[in-house]
Amino acid sequence: MSRLLILACSARKRxxxxxxxxxxxxxxxxxRILKKLQREQQLPHDLDVLILSAKxxxxxxxxxxxxxxxxxxxxxxxELCARVSCDLDRHLREKxxxxxxVNLGKAYLNALALSIELKQCxxxxxxxxxxxxxxxxxxxxxxxxxxxxxxxxxQRHRNTKxxxxxxxxx
Numbered sequence: 001m002s003r004l005l006i007l008a009c010s011a012r013k014r015x016x017x018x019x020x021x022x023x024x025x026x027x028x029x030x031x032r033i034l035k036k037l038q039r040e041q042q043l044p045h046d047l048d049v050l051i052l053s054a055k056x057x058x059x060x061x062x063x064x065x066x067x068x069x070x071x072x073x074x075x076x077x078x079e080l081c082a083r084v085s086c087d088l089d090r091h092l093r094e095k096x097x098x099x100x101x102v103n104l105g106k107a108y109l110n111a112l113a114l115s116i117e118l119k120q121c122x123x124x125x126x127x128x129x130x131x132x133x134x135x136x137x138x139x140x141x142x143x144x145x146x147x148x149x150x151x152x153x154x155q156r157h158r159n160t161k162x163x164x165x166x167x168x169x170x
Contacts, residue, residue, distance in 0.1 A: 009053040023061035058087040077110040085114035092117035
């Protein structure tokens with residue numbers, strides 16, 4: 001199963017002058033959830049993330065970006081709409097997803113309005129306030145059993161066995 005999370009950038013950012021990967025630059029609550037799940041090894045391997053930035057448009061988490069301060073407004077969403085929708089459609093044609101979760105505010109959603117591919121996908125939209133959206137996102141991420149290839153399952157079993165043996169020896 002492959003899944004896609006589309007997430008809005010955050011007003012809270014790390015302010016280093018040098019370019020940082022987008023996932024490191026943004027420091028809002030949703031990004032903190034992702035980083036915590038990653039630290040705790042609960043971030044599923046089948047999860048792809050795209051970030052919608054008011055300045056840069058659609059970003060992959062590893063894309064280096066400089067610090068900025070720009071809010072997504074209706075006007076800015078209209079400026080970005082054609083490019084962002086085209087970028088998203090290209091991404092969705094290149095990779096098929098079983099499930100997509102969109103965690104965006106109204107202005108950000110307007111930036112995706114022209115996406116044809118998104119309308120044909122199995123999409124869940126976060127609703128309510130920021131706390132509610134954050135909870136829905138986290139539940140969507142962790143609710144699915146992570147599936148593994150046979151080789152990955154064997155490796156995980158070996159790693160678990162090693163940890164168990166090491167713990168008993170201590």
